[in-house]
Amino acid sequence: MPQAADSRRAAFVTGASTGIGAAIALGLARDGFDVAVSATRAGNLADTLAALKPLGARISAVELDLRSQASMERAMGEVLGTLGHLDVLVNNAGVTLRRTALEVTPDEWDALMAVNLKGTFFMCQQMGRHLAGARRAGCIVNIASMHGLVGYPQRSAYGISKAGIIHMTRMLAIEWAELRIRVNAVAPGTVDTPSRAEYFSARPAERDAMVNRIPLRRFGLPGEVAGAVCYLAGPEAQYITGQTLPLDGGLSAY
Numbered sequence: 001m002p003q004a005a006d007s008r009r010a011a012f013v014t015g016a017s018t019g020i021g022a023a024i025a026l027g028l029a030r031d032g033f034d035v036a037v038s039a040t041r042a043g044n045l046a047d048t049l050a051a052l053k054p055l056g057a058r059i060s061a062v063e064l065d066l067r068s069q070a071s072m073e074r075a076m077g078e079v080l081g082t083l084g085h086l087d088v089l090v091n092n093a094g095v096t097l098r099r100t101a102l103e104v105t106p107d108e109w110d111a112l113m114a115v116n117l118k119g120t121f122f123m124c125q126q127m128g129r130h131l132a133g134a135r136r137a138g139c140i141v142n143i144a145s146m147h148g149l150v151g152y153p154q155r156s157a158y159g160i161s162k163a164g165i166i167h168m169t170r171m172l173a174i175e176w177a178e179l180r181i182r183v184n185a186v187a188p189g190t191v192d193t194p195s196r197a198e199y200f201s202a203r204p205a206e207r208d209a210m211v212n213r214i215p216l217r218r219f220g221l222p223g224e225v226a227g228a229v230c231y232l233a234g235p236e237a238q239y240i241t242g243q244t245l246p247l248d249g250g251l252s253a254y
Contacts, residue, residue: 010083011233012036012076014064014123015093017044019193020143022051023222024090027230029057036079036086038064038093058083066093066119067111076126085134088233089127091120091165092143101156109157116161117168124172128181137180139237141229142169144187146248162187166244173242182241184232189248192219215250 011028015021016037025048029035034057039045045061052059060082065071079086094116097108124140131138147155148162166185173183190196190210196219200207211217228245231237246252 008032008034008058009087010034010036010058010085011088011090012038012060012079012086012127013090013092014038014066016048018047019195020188020191020222020225021090021092022048023226024092024229026051026055027223027226028088028090028233029055031230031234032057033088033233034058034060034083036060036062036083038062038075040065064093066115066123069122072119072122072126076123076130080130085136086127086130087136087138089123089138089140090143090229090233091123091140093119094143094161097158098154099157100154104157112157112161113164116158117164120165121168124168124183128172128176128179131181132176132179139182139184139233139241140172141232142166142183142185143225143229144169144185144244146187146189146246146251149187149244149246150252169244170242177241182232182238184237184240184242185244186225186228186232187244187246187248188220188225189214189246189251190219191225192221213251214248215253218249220247220249 011033013021013025016025017039025035025037029052037045037048042063060079062075062078064075097112127140142165144165145162147159148166169183169185228247
């Protein structure tokens with residue numbers, strides 16, 4: 001028999017229009033979650049919604065601008081209005097910046113941190129307030145990056161924003177443990193998303209050089225990131241909090 005709506009688990013995946021975010025939303029739906037997804041423009045979610053529809057999950061699609069507190073509050077309100085509650089938040093939405101440290105401008109820094117660090121923190125706060133108010137256990141999974149763990153050229157500002165997410169994960173895990181809110185992160189290396197494939201299509205030498213640095217000699221797949229998130233969101237990970245799981249093909253083992 002189908003589960004009653006109020007007994008089903010529900011998850012909110014931000015930045016789910018394509019790539020990693022879309023794969024996470026699909027993975028959670030396959031695991032029995034009702035799923036909310038967001039993008040900066042609702043129209044960008046069409047492909048994800050089409051893929052979710054056959055899986056039988058209740059779905060909520062919302063617009064979300066992580067630079068706006070009002071947008072975050074509105075999106076969370078719409079999701080809760082549709083799904084009734086949330087058990088899991090996956091903070092996948094973010095922006096990147098490929099620039100040397102000598103070239104980064106104050107405006108670029110502010111724009112990056114406004115989304116990746118400030119936006120992620122205040123989405124965590126929205127989720128924490130919901131769970132605490134409902135006296136409901138739950139979890140948050142933040143999508144960080146290997147650039148937050150290891151150094152790499154032309155990624156200083158981006159890596160700093162992701163390092164902030166990794167430490168945010170630790171801090172919130174400690175503070176919210178008594179509320180039964182687990183907070184973990186996943187730190188992917190290079191993942192073979194459509195946007196990444198488009199970038200490397202004109203730069204095969206750069207792609208080969210990056211692959212050759214990875215012990216497993218390949219990039220990750222969106223589904224592999226989704227698998228890690230689903231594990232951290234699932235019952236087998238109930239004793240895990242404050243941790244960051246690298247998904248890098250062995251790169252950080254050097």
